[in-house]
Each structure stands twice: as structure tokens, then as C-alpha cells.
Amino acid sequence: MKVVIVGGVAGGMSAATRLRRLDELAEIIVFERGAHVSFANCGLPYYAGGVIEDRDELLLQTPESLGARFRLDVRVRSQVVAIDPGARTVTVEDLETGDPYVESYDELILSTGASPVVPPLPGADRALTLRDVEDVDRLVAEMASARSAVVVGAGFIGIELAENLRRRELDVTVVELADQVLAPLDPEMAVPVADRLRENGVRLELGTELARIDETTAELDGGRTVPADVVVMAIGVRPETALAEMAGLVSGERGGIAVDDQMRTSVPHIFAVGDAVEKRDVVGGNAALIPLANPANRQGRLVADVIAGRPARAKASSGTAVVGVFGLIAAAAGWNEKRLRAADRPYRAIHTHPHSHAGYYPGAQQMSIKLLVDPETDGILGAQAVGGEGVDKRIDVIATAMAGGVTASELADLELAYAPQFGSAKDPVNMLGYIADNLRTDSIRAVQWHELDALLADGALLVDVRTADEFADGPIPGAVNVPLDELRERVGELPVGDLIVLCQVGQRAHAAVCLLEQLGRPAANLDGGYQTWDAGRRANAPIVVARS
Amino acid sequence: MKVVIVGGVAGGMSAATRLRRLDELAEIIVFERGAHVSFANCGLPYYAGGVIEDRDELLLQTPESLGARFRLDVRVRSQVVAIDPGARTVTVEDLETGDPYVESYDELILSTGASPVVPPLPGADRALTLRDVEDVDRLVAEMASARSAVVVGAGFIGIELAENLRRRELDVTVVELADQVLAPLDPEMAVPVADRLRENGVRLELGTELARIDETTAELDGGRTVPADVVVMAIGVRPETALAEMAGLVSGERGGIAVDDQMRTSVPHIFAVGDAVEKRDVVGGNAALIPLANPANRQGRLVADVIAGRPARAKASSGTAVVGVFGLIAAAAGWNEKRLRAADRPYRAIHTHPHSHAGYYPGAQQMSIKLLVDPETDGILGAQAVGGEGVDKRIDVIATAMAGGVTASELADLELAYAPQFGSAKDPVNMLGYIADNLRTDSIRAVQWHELDALLADGALLVDVRTADEFADGPIPGAVNVPLDELRERVGELPVGDLIVLCQVGQRAHAAVCLLEQLGRPAANLDGGYQTWDAGRRANAPIVVARS
Missing domain, CATH: 3.50.50.60 (FAD/NAD(P)-binding domain)
Incomplete structure (x- = not known):
């Protein structure tokens, strides 16, 4: 068997090495247009910034090391310029000499990646x-x-x-x-x-x-x-599909190479992996472009399994991603609220602002987490988190819960490793589950920061149950301050009508809403409290704009 | 409704506050033998060490604060000394005055915890x-x-x-x-x-x-x-069941109070939660004592739900736990190998030694992970990890996978948040999945560190595929050194017979085993490589002792 792979990074090289492990006798040729294979793509910004000091650190493998270890025929500076699917050949241009030549294949894997979009501006x-x-x-x-x-x-x-x-x-x-x-x-x-x-x-x-x-x-x-x-x-990046299109491969609705769940393209004996292909989205089931290293590597291995005759199928993708910026961590998985609204898909949003670990242990940092829940099934549609240590952990846990079909309410039952320097006895992820369960069972209602203005205009009354000091520090216009611990005694002061209750992050307001509802006063929690509202206010509110 | 709760920490206080949120009108009395409620139990060692400087940090709530916020009647220094289930009363001794008195209940929740075992030594x-x-x-x-x-x-x-x-x-x-x-x-x-x-x-x-x-x-x-x-x-600790036993409550096989999945004891209107009760083990389905804060809090909330008439059932417990010690982190979930062997339960063990994040990004720390897999179902039976940053994250992800029924092989498909400072494109958890998949599909065989001596005695040949320098640094007695990159050429040098292949952590040996098997040489990977073998050697090997 002779397998030709176009593209020697991530997906392509994962396919090549896995295939060698499965088939010692296969002939495997990898063509890479650039001068390097298997380089640390995600490390490039950090080399630019000097965090990674040694350029060689970026070069994880060389054609020589791959030849010695995996008997791969790796040819850099070699651009595949045409595919003849009928003859099962590719035409390769040696970028050093400019000379083209033809190479045959039994199976072809395209791992052409995605290229940065450059708008046609002057200059x-x-x-x-x-x-x-x-x-x-x-x-x-x-x-x-x-x-x-x-x-x-x-x-x-x-x-x-x-x-x-x-x-x-x-x-x-x-x-x-x-x-x-x-x-x-x-x-x-x-x-x-x-x-x-x-x-x-x-x-x-x-x-x-x-x-x-x-x-x-x-x-x-x-x-x-x-x-x-x-x-x-x-x-952003755009899938590199020029070669695929020339060969008559079908592209999908998002502009990537269309593949089935075994990475087969529309043309026999041609497979494709990585940033160039369309994945299936775990939330919508639709096609999605997810130019990330993890799925690319996973697909590379998978396509080798398929070519070697092993049963393997790609799972739908949640697009989990993380970024660090000046010590802050931001991570996300699945869909966000903007996208759910744009798709007119029902959802519940939950915002929390928990600490990275037990508050009584030094160094706890506050993070913000947002969970999006399917109100019909209680399934998790997506999550976002921003903060310091532990943000990546919570998104990984939620992404794993999504993969395992753990519902939002069932997040409450997760047993996560707890010692005071690592989390809380009720971990932030558990807390999301508790809140989801409250919403699911209708034991509490919540309103979102971007719904507040309209509700107040409709006559709702805003009750701030923080302390007088907190209220003075940052009141929301129109709010009445009744600290939670005085609410039982002072509930009579509140005018008749719908109440919206807020505190700093939503927890005290939850207790207040429970109390008020049982005293016969319809009340809803301002989800995520003052902190989410304040962030939303400062965000210039495009979620609301998108709604109209 | 009048609810009496015995024990004002973790489970007991979670029950009390949740119950108040669900039922503003209930009368809720919490008896606590000690002087403090809702204190930071898990913080005690760190206060002793001065990490937590202020003793007040340990005292998360006071009877006064709980009274003001949740209208709880919290009575500290008050020991419940007897229960009359027929009359639905408890006898309480006021430890300040020594005076006993009787309090009635509609529902009683025991959160009596567990007490440290003190052996009867001289002194x-x-x-x-x-x-x-x-x-x-x-x-x-x-x-x-x-x-x-x-x-x-x-x-x-x-x-x-x-x-x-x-x-x-x-x-x-x-x-x-x-x-x-x-x-x-x-x-x-x-x-x-x-x-x-x-x-x-x-x-x-x-x-x-x-x-x-x-x-x-x-x-x-x-x-x-x-x-x-x-x-x-x-x-260790022993469930505090004296009160429960006096009242005729049934204890379980492990000596904790027996409860159903709604925390009901054997006696009507008496519930129990926390360290005092037996949980159901997620791996064996059997009764287990799991004296941890996370399940205690979860059960406290759950019992309040049940008493308030909401459907809620406890999930089986994986006993996920973590400890930090001088900058090292050790965490575990589910069963370990010792326990699986003692129970004669089939399993596969996988050891890896991955880095906390991409090796090319500064500061990556090596950790060790062990995964235990059911060879019949590919289900995850347990996991352990030891190392620096990211150990807690990986165990949390695996515990979540267990909760969601994600199989060992499916760990390969998890999309975990990757940027070079947080993980790897193939995260350590993905790698466990890849290895599990290799073992599940019989594409590779592995042997454990504690099986090596017997196999060598039976005539197997040990091949070390590390470099000559690595081999010289720490050879396993009897091993032959053939570096992986020379193996194709030198395979003829290896004597006929079964081969066991090792490298530093198991990854190069995997490539070598794949190669050897395809060249017709039966070979198995020494799981976890030299590092696991060396740790096992130094561990004094009680796993092997337990087998006989």
C-alpha cells in the first residue's frame, strides 16, 4: 500500500506516524510545502514574544528524525499542485528546483490546513x-x-x-x-x-x-x-481547498472540504483531515469549521485507522478552546448565547462568579463562568469561563460532561477533587449544576442582564439585596436596597408588582427570591448579579442588538 | 413542618440552608455538639501551618449569621444524646449547663460525621x-x-x-x-x-x-x-453511629448508617447524610465509606429536596480526592489496582508520564497518571495522578468521564482546551484514550512492572529501546539495548522468543512493539516504561504480595 499525505503538520503527521505503527510495510510519503514539518504552530506567538527562547523548540521533528523512527519519506518544500483521482496520482512541484514530478498513490490524505485571511486593503x-x-x-x-x-x-x-x-x-x-x-x-x-x-x-x-x-x-x-x-x-483563517477543488472534491456549506465521519471526501481514495475540513458540530449537528490542533491530531490518527481497516468514527466537535492573556485565562466550549439567539434556538443562560478555590485559603481568584442549557432536555449547549487559575479546568470538565451526555443539573453530582487549594467542596461546576437544577425545576426564575431595561420599563421593581455599602459602591439605576438579612422584616416595604432581585453575583439574590416567592411575591433573580450586569453594560450590548 | 438536624457542618448545614430556601415556613433547628458550625474543616491543617493566618477565616458562618439570613435555630454546644423514633423526639444535652431537654421533630436529619480513630496505645x-x-x-x-x-x-x-x-x-x-x-x-x-x-x-x-x-x-x-x-x-475516621444505633437505625456492612438513595435510614422520618453514612460505590455498586466534603454537601442539599417533596436521588460515588504536599499534587478517583486485585476483578492498567503542558513551552512539569480499565466493557474503573500543575484537572476530567459513561477509549475523543501553557494538542487524557484503544483492539499488548520478574524468569527477553545514554543511566537488569531508531536494522540481532520492550515512559516502546509484531516478533510493552518500573521497584511491591 502506498499512502501519500499532503501537509506535514498536526493532522498529516499524526496520520503518517499512526499509519506506520499500524502498517510497517506501507509506503508513506509526506509532502510539505513549507520548510518544516511537525512544528509547534501554537507556540509561534510565544517565540515571537521571547517566552520560548530557542527557535529549535518549535521544530518538534525533522524529515530526518521521522525517517529514522517511522520510515517516512518526508519531502519538504514540495508542493502538490494537482491531483488526478482517476489515475490516482499527484503532481508535485519541488520548490527548490521548480521541477514538477508525478507520484502515484493508493490512498491520499489531504491535510492542507487553513490560511490566514488577508483583506485586499491598500498597503x-x-x-x-x-x-x-x-x-x-x-x-x-x-x-x-x-x-x-x-x-x-x-x-x-x-x-x-x-x-x-x-x-x-x-x-x-x-x-x-x-x-x-x-x-x-x-x-x-x-x-x-x-x-x-x-x-x-x-x-x-x-x-x-x-x-x-x-x-x-x-x-x-x-x-x-x-x-x-x-x-x-x-x-481568521480560511480552509485551504484550492487543491481539493481542482480535483473535484465537494466542499461543504462552510467552505471546507466535506468529509464523512471516517474522513472520506467525495472522491474515492481521497481522505482529508484538520483545518481544511468541515467537522460536525456537537450542538447543532451541522457542519462547522474548527481550526484547532486537538481535532486535527485526532483526525489524523483516525484516518490512519480507517485506511488500515480499523473501525473508527469521528465524534461531533465542541470546539473547546482556551487562551491566556497577561495572566488572564479565557476558555469556551460549544455554542455561545449570540449564536443560539441567531439560530433562534431556545436556551437558558447561567452566569456565576465563583472563586478558583476555597475562599478561606489564600490566593483564591474570582472567575466568571457562563453555562448555556437546553431548556427542553437540560443538555449543556455551551460554556465560557474567564478568570485566573482553574478556568481551563472547569471548561475541560464541562466539555467532558458534554461529551458524556451529563446534563446541566447533573453537574451538581460530579465528584471533583477537592482540597482547599484546588477547589471548593461545592466546586464552581457543581454550583452551575445546582443553579441549572433550580431553573429546570422552576423553583426559581432568572432574568438576563440584557433583559433588564425592558422589564423595568414594563414596571418591574429592582430590589438590591446587597449590603448598604455594596449598594452605595455600585447601584443599578432604579434599584431599591433591602439587604438580604433584613428582607424578612422589610418585605412589606416593597411595592406591589413583579420583583427582580440582585446581589453581587447572584447567590444572595437566590435566597431572596426563594423567600419572596414563598411570601407570595413574584420575584426573579438577575442572573450573575451586579457583576454580570456591569460587564454587560460595559460590553455595549450586542446581544440585544442581535435579537431584533 | 419541624425539622431537626444533628450536626452543623457540611451535610447538616447544607441541608438546613437548602431546606429554608425551599420552605420559608419550616421550623429548622440545628444541634451542634461543638462550639462552631459551618467551619472550614479542610482548612484546619493549613491554619495549623500558618498558611491560613486568621482563625476567623475558618469560621464560615456563625449561629447568628445563619439565624439572620436563613432563620435557622442553630444551637451549638448542644449534644443530641437520644432519639425516640416512636415519639419523634430527641433528647438534647446543653453542654454549657449540663441540662437535658426534649425537642420534637417531624423529620430528623443526622449529620453526625466521623471521628478520628485513636488506637488504645499506652500514652x-x-x-x-x-x-x-x-x-x-x-x-x-x-x-x-x-x-x-x-x-x-x-x-x-x-x-x-x-x-x-x-x-x-x-x-x-x-x-x-x-x-x-x-x-x-x-x-x-x-x-x-x-x-x-x-x-x-x-x-x-x-x-x-x-x-x-x-x-x-x-x-x-x-x-x-x-x-x-x-x-x-x-x-482514619470511623462513622459516628452511636446515636443512630441507640435509636435502632440499621448500620451497613461498612459500619456506616445505611441509607437509600434518598438518604432515608431504616427508621421512618429519620434521614442521614455525610461522613456517617454509607454511599454506593460507582465501580462496585457496593457500600462505601467516603468521608469527603463534596458528597456530604451534595447529600445535604439532596435530603432537603427529598423532605421538601422534590424528586432527587443520590448518584453512586467515585470518591474523587486530591492532596497537595510540598508543591506535589496527588489525586485519585474510583478504584485502584490493589483493590481490583483484592476483589478479583479483571482490569487493565495503563501508566503514562506526560507533561502538564506542551513541552516546548517553558515550565512544563512531568506527571504520572494511571488509568484502570474494565477489559470487558472498556469502562473506566479508576485513575490516579501525581505531579505538579494540572494533576487535579486531569483527575477531574476523568471523574467526569466516569460520571458520563465515557469509555476509556473515548477519552481519545475528548476535546480539551489547548494552548501551549495549559495542555497539549494531544492532552494527557487523550493519550490515555489512545493507549486504551490500542489495548482494547489488541493492537498492542502490555505487561506491568510487577509482572516483569516472572516473565523474565519464564524466558522472555527484555529490549530497551532508549538511547545508549539513557540505557547507561538506568538499565533494568537483563535488558538488551537497541535504540528505537536502529531497531529496523538490528531486529535480526534479537534472540528468538517473546520480547518485552521498554523505553523511558512507554511511548517509544509502543512504536517498537508495533514494528516488532509486524515483523513477526511477538512483543509486549512494559507499561509506563522505566519510570513506572523504577517506581514499582522502589515501592517494595505490595501489589504482587496482594496477588498471592
Whole structure:
């Protein structure tokens, strides 16, 4: 058997090494357009910033090491320019010599990846991108004489770049078309990330487009200019499907190569994996582009299993992702509220602001978590978390719960490892389960930060059950302050009508709502309390805009 | 409705506050024998060590605060000494006045906890235990004039105590009857914990009993004495069932109060929760004592739901637990290998030694993980992990997978949040899944460290595929060194017969086994490689002893 693999990073190389372990006799050729295979793609921003000091650290394998260990025929600087599916051949251009040649295959695996989107702006030819080792070499070279940089796009890579450019003490501007950073987060969850960037000297231009790039500056859509010795495009990536399309492979609705759950394309004997293909989304069941390393590696192994005749099928993808930025951690899995609203899908949202570990043990850090729940099935639709230590842990636990079909209420039953430096006896994930269970069983009603204005306009009364000091520190306009511990005695003071109750994070308000409802006073909890409302207010509220 | 709760910590107080939220009109009385309710039990060792500086941090609630917020009638220093289930009354002794009185109930909840076991040694009356705030006050008082301490028992609390006594610069000896520390771990997994304790000046006396306690020393079973200004018993806890037994409640096979999955005891209108009751074990389905805070809190809430007429049932328990010791983290969930062997239950064991995050990003720390798998169902029976950052995360993910019925092989499909500072594109948990899948599909065979001697005696040949330098650093007696990258060429050098292949952690050996098997040479991987074997060797191998 002769297997040809196009693309020698992540998915492609996982396929190659796994296939060798399964089939010592197969002939395996890997063509890689670039000069490097199996490099640490996700480490590139950190090498740019000097966190990873040694460039060799990025180069996890070489053609030689892969040849010695796995008897792989790895050919770098070799671009596959055409596929003949009928003849089962590929045409390869040797980028050193320019000479083309033809190689046959029994099975072909495309791991062509995704390439950064570069908008056709005036001056865009000077913009860099960050996809491979050559890219980071260029960036490092330009940074040497630069004092300022513009990063276009405030997604995962854009934010990692901003942090690392600041590490190099550049003046950094991030330009983002959306009104928020980190699109996978809902706007109120993204606020702490934007704050952290600004606190660390990053100039954030949200809701802004780049108009043009000049020699040492860049012009924003309003006409202002920002210093821009270096410009890096990090708007997003687009599946590299040119080769697939030339060969007649069907693309999916999202523009990636369409594959079945065994990574087969529409053309016999051609498989595809990684950023170039469309995955199946775990929440919607629809096609999704998820350009992440974990699924790429998983698919690489899976396609080798399939080619070797082993039963294996891809699972639907939750797109779990995490980013660190100036010590803050932001992570997400599944769908966010914006997307659920846009798809008109019913959901319940839960916001909490728990501590990373027991409050009585030093060093506990507050995080914010948001859980999205299917009101019909109690299934988990998605989760987001932002904060310090333990954010990645909680999202991993929730992503695992999603994979295992654990319902939102059942999060209460998870037995998570507890000692005071690692969590709480009621872990933040358990607390989400408790709240989900309260909502599921209708023992409490909650309203969202972006629903508050309309409800108040309809005559609801806002009751703030925090202490007088907390209330004075940050009241919501129109709220009446009755501290929780005085509520039993003072309930008579509250005017007749629907009540919305808030506290700092939602916990005291929950006790208050329970009390009020039993005293015959209809009441709902302002989900996530003052903290979520305040973040939402500062977020410029695009969730509400999206609703109309 | 009048509900009486015996015990005002964890389970009892969770029940009380939840019940109030569900039923504003209920009369709720909480009797607590000690002077404090809702204190931070798990924080006691850290207050002793000065990590938690302020004693008030331990006191999460007071009777007054609970009265104000939840209208609870909390009576401390009040010991319930008898129950009359027919009359539905309890007899309470006011420990301040000595006066007994009777209180009626409609529903009674016992949250009596568990008490430290103190063996009847000569001199044991001077030994301290650590269960409540009074205990830690005594310990702190004694430490003030002490220069040495003996901790009896190397379980979670014993180890936390040892660390914290060292923080106070005491000379610390830990005496443990078993041949290893931390019984929830298998012996080879406990070795790094013992190492860490010794590296930090703790004298470990394993396989040793305390014979007697004298004025400033303690005598070990061999006759040696160790300095012992302070002696703390941390052998384990025993459910406090005296009250329950007097009232005629049925105890279970493990000596805890028997309850159904709605926390009902054998006597109508009496419920029990927390350390005093027997839980159902998630692996064996049998009764288990799991004296941990997370289940206690969960049960407290659950019993309130049941009393309030809401459907709720306890899930089986995996006993997930974690401990930190001098910067090392050890965590476990489900069953360990010792227990599986003792129960004659089939299993597969998998050992790995992955890094906490991508190796190319600075600061990655190696951890050890062990996964136990049901060979029939591929279900996860248990997991253990020891190392630095990220150990708690991986055990939480696996515990969640167990709760969700994710099989061992399906761990490969989990999408866990990856950026190089938080994990790897193939996370340690994914890698466990990959290995489990290899074993499940018989694409590889593995042998355990404690099986090696017998296999070598039967004529198997041990092939070490590490580099010559690694081999020279730590060879296993009898092994032949053929580095992996030379194996294809040198396979002819290997004598005929069964091969056992090892490398440092098991990954290169896997590639070697795949290669050898396909070349017609039967081969098995020494699971976990040299590192697991070396730990097992140093562990004094009680797993093998247990087998016979």
C-alpha cells in the first residue's frame, strides 16, 4: 500500500506516524510545502514574544528524525499542485528546483490546513500573517527595528500576538471589526479580557476596520491613524481547498472540504483531515469549521485507522478552546448565547462568579463562568469561563460532561477533587449544576442582564439585596436596597408588582427570591448579579442588538 | 413542618440552608455538639501551618449569621444524646449547663460525621486528633512549645499535617502501618509522594506501628524511639453511629448508617447524610465509606429536596480526592489496582508520564497518571495522578468521564482546551484514550512492572529501546539495548522468543512493539516504561504480595 499525505503538520503527521505503527510495510510519503514539518504552530506567538527562547523548540521533528523512527519519506518544500483521482496520482512541484514530478498513490490524505485571511486593503502587501515558522521568522526580523505594531483581529491568535508584542515592548494596537474581543465569548464575558489587554498597554480599537496601511502607520475607518511599523493580520483563517477543488472534491456549506465521519471526501481514495475540513458540530449537528490542533491530531490518527481497516468514527466537535492573556485565562466550549439567539434556538443562560478555590485559603481568584442549557432536555449547549487559575479546568470538565451526555443539573453530582487549594467542596461546576437544577425545576426564575431595561420599563421593581455599602459602591439605576438579612422584616416595604432581585453575583439574590416567592411575591433573580450586569453594560450590548 | 438536624457542618448545614430556601415556613433547628458550625474543616491543617493566618477565616458562618439570613435555630454546644423514633423526639444535652431537654421533630436529619480513630496505645491519651476548631486550637497551643511531632497515619490528613508541621519547623515523623503513603494510590504511584515528603525533611516510617507514647518521645514497634513533643493521630475516621444505633437505625456492612438513595435510614422520618453514612460505590455498586466534603454537601442539599417533596436521588460515588504536599499534587478517583486485585476483578492498567503542558513551552512539569480499565466493557474503573500543575484537572476530567459513561477509549475523543501553557494538542487524557484503544483492539499488548520478574524468569527477553545514554543511566537488569531508531536494522540481532520492550515512559516502546509484531516478533510493552518500573521497584511491591 502506498499512502501519500499532503501537509506535514498536526493532522498529516499524526496520520503518517499512526499509519506506520499500524502498517510497517506501507509506503508513506509526506509532502510539505513549507520548510518544516511537525512544528509547534501554537507556540509561534510565544517565540515571537521571547517566552520560548530557542527557535529549535518549535521544530518538534525533522524529515530526518521521522525517517529514522517511522520510515517516512518526508519531502519538504514540495508542493502538490494537482491531483488526478482517476489515475490516482499527484503532481508535485519541488520548490527548490521548480521541477514538477508525478507520484502515484493508493490512498491520499489531504491535510492542507487553513490560511490566514488577508483583506485586499491598500498597503496589505506589507502585512504579515502567522501560520508557520517562516512567518514567525519574518515577524521577529521586522520586530527588531520596530517600535509599534498593529494586530488586525482580536481572536485567539490576535490576542496572543498582542500580548507577545507587548512583551517586546512595542506600542500595540488591536483593530477588531466586532464590538468585542474574542468572538467565541459572549460580549459580557469578553469584557474582562478587553480590560486586561488595556491594563497592559494594548490599544483596543473595537468596532473598527482598518482602511489602509501606509509605510509606518495604519489608517482606521474613521480616518485616524495609529503607529504601525509592523502589521499582522489575524482576522481568521480560511480552509485551504484550492487543491481539493481542482480535483473535484465537494466542499461543504462552510467552505471546507466535506468529509464523512471516517474522513472520506467525495472522491474515492481521497481522505482529508484538520483545518481544511468541515467537522460536525456537537450542538447543532451541522457542519462547522474548527481550526484547532486537538481535532486535527485526532483526525489524523483516525484516518490512519480507517485506511488500515480499523473501525473508527469521528465524534461531533465542541470546539473547546482556551487562551491566556497577561495572566488572564479565557476558555469556551460549544455554542455561545449570540449564536443560539441567531439560530433562534431556545436556551437558558447561567452566569456565576465563583472563586478558583476555597475562599478561606489564600490566593483564591474570582472567575466568571457562563453555562448555556437546553431548556427542553437540560443538555449543556455551551460554556465560557474567564478568570485566573482553574478556568481551563472547569471548561475541560464541562466539555467532558458534554461529551458524556451529563446534563446541566447533573453537574451538581460530579465528584471533583477537592482540597482547599484546588477547589471548593461545592466546586464552581457543581454550583452551575445546582443553579441549572433550580431553573429546570422552576423553583426559581432568572432574568438576563440584557433583559433588564425592558422589564423595568414594563414596571418591574429592582430590589438590591446587597449590603448598604455594596449598594452605595455600585447601584443599578432604579434599584431599591433591602439587604438580604433584613428582607424578612422589610418585605412589606416593597411595592406591589413583579420583583427582580440582585446581589453581587447572584447567590444572595437566590435566597431572596426563594423567600419572596414563598411570601407570595413574584420575584426573579438577575442572573450573575451586579457583576454580570456591569460587564454587560460595559460590553455595549450586542446581544440585544442581535435579537431584533 | 419541624425539622431537626444533628450536626452543623457540611451535610447538616447544607441541608438546613437548602431546606429554608425551599420552605420559608419550616421550623429548622440545628444541634451542634461543638462550639462552631459551618467551619472550614479542610482548612484546619493549613491554619495549623500558618498558611491560613486568621482563625476567623475558618469560621464560615456563625449561629447568628445563619439565624439572620436563613432563620435557622442553630444551637451549638448542644449534644443530641437520644432519639425516640416512636415519639419523634430527641433528647438534647446543653453542654454549657449540663441540662437535658426534649425537642420534637417531624423529620430528623443526622449529620453526625466521623471521628478520628485513636488506637488504645499506652500514652494515647496525650495524642491529638484534628477534626474541628477546638482540635486545631489544641494543636496550635501544643506546637508553640514543641520542637518535634509524630503524625500517625500517612493518609490525606496525615500528609497535610506533616507538611504544615514542617512549615512550623518542627522535626516531623510520619508513622504508617502500610508499606506506602496514601492508601488510595497504588504503591508505585505513591513513591513520588514519599520522596517529596522525605526531600522536605519528613521522617517516614512505613510498615511501622506506634507501640507507645511517652512524655516527649514515641516508641515504634521495633523498639526505636522518635522525638514526639506532639503526637497527632490521623489513622482514619470511623462513622459516628452511636446515636443512630441507640435509636435502632440499621448500620451497613461498612459500619456506616445505611441509607437509600434518598438518604432515608431504616427508621421512618429519620434521614442521614455525610461522613456517617454509607454511599454506593460507582465501580462496585457496593457500600462505601467516603468521608469527603463534596458528597456530604451534595447529600445535604439532596435530603432537603427529598423532605421538601422534590424528586432527587443520590448518584453512586467515585470518591474523587486530591492532596497537595510540598508543591506535589496527588489525586485519585474510583478504584485502584490493589483493590481490583483484592476483589478479583479483571482490569487493565495503563501508566503514562506526560507533561502538564506542551513541552516546548517553558515550565512544563512531568506527571504520572494511571488509568484502570474494565477489559470487558472498556469502562473506566479508576485513575490516579501525581505531579505538579494540572494533576487535579486531569483527575477531574476523568471523574467526569466516569460520571458520563465515557469509555476509556473515548477519552481519545475528548476535546480539551489547548494552548501551549495549559495542555497539549494531544492532552494527557487523550493519550490515555489512545493507549486504551490500542489495548482494547489488541493492537498492542502490555505487561506491568510487577509482572516483569516472572516473565523474565519464564524466558522472555527484555529490549530497551532508549538511547545508549539513557540505557547507561538506568538499565533494568537483563535488558538488551537497541535504540528505537536502529531497531529496523538490528531486529535480526534479537534472540528468538517473546520480547518485552521498554523505553523511558512507554511511548517509544509502543512504536517498537508495533514494528516488532509486524515483523513477526511477538512483543509486549512494559507499561509506563522505566519510570513506572523504577517506581514499582522502589515501592517494595505490595501489589504482587496482594496477588498471592
